[in-house]
Amino acid sequence: MQYNVEGGNLPVLKVILEAGEQIQCEAGAMSWMDEGIEMQTTAGGLGKMLGRMFTNESAFMNTYIANQSGEIAFSAKFPGSIRAVEITPGNGLVIQKGSYLASAGDLTNEVYLQKRLSTGFFGGEGFLMRRFTGTGIVFLEIDGSAHEYELPAGACKIIDTGYLAAMTESCSMEIRSVKGIKNMLFGGEGFFNTAVKGPGRIIIQSMPISSTAMELYKFLPHSR
Secondary structure, X not given: OEEEEEOOOOOEEEEEEOOOOEEEEEOOOEEEEOOOEEEEEEOOOHHHHHHHHHOOOOOOEEEXXXXXXXXXXXXXXXXXXXXXXXXXXXXXXXXXXXXXXXXXXEEEEEEEEOOOHHHHHHOOOOOEEEEEEEEEEXXXXXEOOEEEEEEXXXXXXXXXXXXXXXXEOOOEEEEEEOOOHHHHHHOOOOOEEEEEEOOEEEEEEOOOHXXXXXXXXXXXXXXX
């Protein structure tokens, strides 16, 4: 399988499938494709279907199988970037809800449940994220630009709500409150931040769609 990302900050993932190769995505994610590529829609079982729904993803998944060599394309839903992450055994990936675009290979996709109540309530990522394990490639849709960091064991990165796009499953998360009443009330950063600890790799997105929506809302006319 060959792939390429084009389009600058309005990216499109273009994948060349050889005969017999396949790629998986959410229902409705395909933008265009050549003849000779067949679509199969599945739910993958009630548990997986409900898990995807709870993480704001489509309940159904589409698998595209090439009967002959051809191209299939997936467009991002928001200005930003598309990042390919290779998954290997013992090196799974946990992603933010809404970041999944497509995947290929022998991968298991399951709901990742936050163990700490405080992380689920106040972290912005919520209780439910998605974890991919096995062998293959996951294509992530990043809001804005993507910034990767390799955290050594014990190292910590403090991240504002919504900016964490993905982390390897070796990382851990916790919520830290902003120190100082004046900082909380007037600092403009909210009351809580997400602290991600290594060892492992993290991907941070520069323009979360939730933050962008709030900024745009300020300029929209409102009825009185």
